[in-house]
Amino acid sequence: MNELTKLTAKDFATDQEVRWCPxxxxxxVLKAVQRTMPELGARPENTVFISGIGCSSRFPYYMETYGFHTIHGRAPAIATGVKLANPELDVWIITGDGDALSIGGNHTMHVLRRNLDCQILLFNxxxxxxxxxxxxxxSRAGTRSPSTPYGSVDRPANPCAFALGSGARFVARGIDVSKYLPDVLKAAYAHKGAAFVEIYQNCIVYNDDVFAPFTAKENAxxxxxxxxxxxxxxDGGAKxxxxxxxxxxxxxVEIADGDWQGAGVLVHNPQNKALAQMLVDMPSDIxxxxxxxxxDSPAPTFESAVIDQNKAVSTxxxxxLQALVSKGQSWMVEKEPRAE
Incomplete structure (x- = not known):
């Protein structure tokens, strides 16, 4: 594709039937990503979407880019290999709360602490x-499901708190149907390093309206x-x-006559990790x-460190190859004579 060709959302949409529940x-989320890609200046031939297992992991089929639909929880490991093999590629990891935080919990932790240059979209x-x-x-305590018919007694994981604790240098949240989601995606793409984005995504069949207390129009x-x-x-600037x-x-705090400074309202500093931790831990009932x-606090990326190290040791x-194989702890096994 010519680099000067102006792309549209249609250039990032495949001819595959989208197979999610109505x-x-x-x-x-898919439409938001497809609309945003041209605005990022992304190119289909330079972009890879990598997923694990789950509803969200169908995503690569619907993006007209390179893609891998991998195995449960291992998308970060595949993404790391892709990025090391070709650091010029734009790598996106698509995962879900189960895929990323249960069987894939350790892989998610390591891709974050290593700071691989990629975008991680966790559909929650x-x-x-x-x-x-x-x-x-x-899932929240009390959630009734086929595996917890009397209600879950587990304390739920907090994806963004997990990411911060794993050393993530970029943490963000969005809502599937929000008009602001593309802005979050753009910020994640602009960040050099592992960008973790939790997206509140409604499951209309098994967990419908679980986020309605803050996503419904009347609760905006x-x-x-x-x-x-x-x-x-x-709350419209009232709080x-x-x-x-x-x-x-x-x-x-309540805001009187628009005087937010007098009320002591904080100004957001995304480089303040202590503040970020408090923000992701705020209980939604209060x-x-x-x-x-x-x-958002950038740091050197994993693949850049690997590339620099390889250059230094090979200069x-x-x-x-033969010298490498023969070097170090190697030995020759001699055939001993059989005892008579």
Missing amino acids: GCGDYA NEIYGLTKGQYSPT GKQLWLKAGEPMLF GIALDMATLSLRV FPVALGVIF GKTPN
């Missing part, structure tokens, strides 16, 4: 949809969309987030849900 939030619907509605690592006031350098306001100095914890870019040397 009304699934995955449709909205708080349920196992593909295998017919069992509870997942993010419970959304705190964060922007660097701007005050943390929500904000302030720091209680006595307890070093966040609190909700606080709004933090959305947008929560933490001035001539490749010699």
Whole structure:
């Protein structure tokens, strides 16, 4: 494809039948990604979508790019190999709350701590949809499902807190149907390193409206969309987030006459990891849900370190496979004479 060709969303859509349940939030995420790719300047021939197992993992079939539909929880390992083999590729990992945080929990942790240059989109619907509605690592306490008929007694995992604890340098949240999701995707793409994005995605069959308390139109006031350098306001600017100095914890404050400074409302600094941790831990029954870019503090990437190291150790040397095989702890097994 000519580099000067102006692309559209259709250039990133395949001819494959999209096989998700009618009304699934995955449709909205797919459309958002397809619309956003041309705006990023991405090229289909330079882009790879890699997924594990789950409803969200059908994603590569529907993107007119390179793609791998891999095995359960192992998309980060495949992505690492792809990026090391060709660092110029744009690598996107598509995963779900079960795929990434149960069988793939250790792989997710390592790709984050290593800081591989990739975008990780975790579709969180708080349920196992593909295998017919069992509870997942993010399911809330009390969730009734085929595997927890009397209600789950597990404490749910917090994907963004997990990412921060694993050393992620970029953490963000979005909503499947939100008009702001493309902005989150653009910010993730602009970040050099592992960009972790949790997307609240509605499973209309097995966990319908679980996020409605803050995603429904009438509850939009419970959304705190964060922007660097701007005050943390929500509910139409009527409320904000302030720091209680006595307890070093966040609190909700009322805004009178638009005076957010007088109310002590915090200005968002995405490089402040301590603040990011408090934002992702805010209980939704008291606080709004933090959305947008929560933490963004770039650091050297894994593949750049590997490439630099390989260059350093190979400079001035001539490749010699036989010498390499014979070097170090190698020995010859001699056939001993058979005892008479």
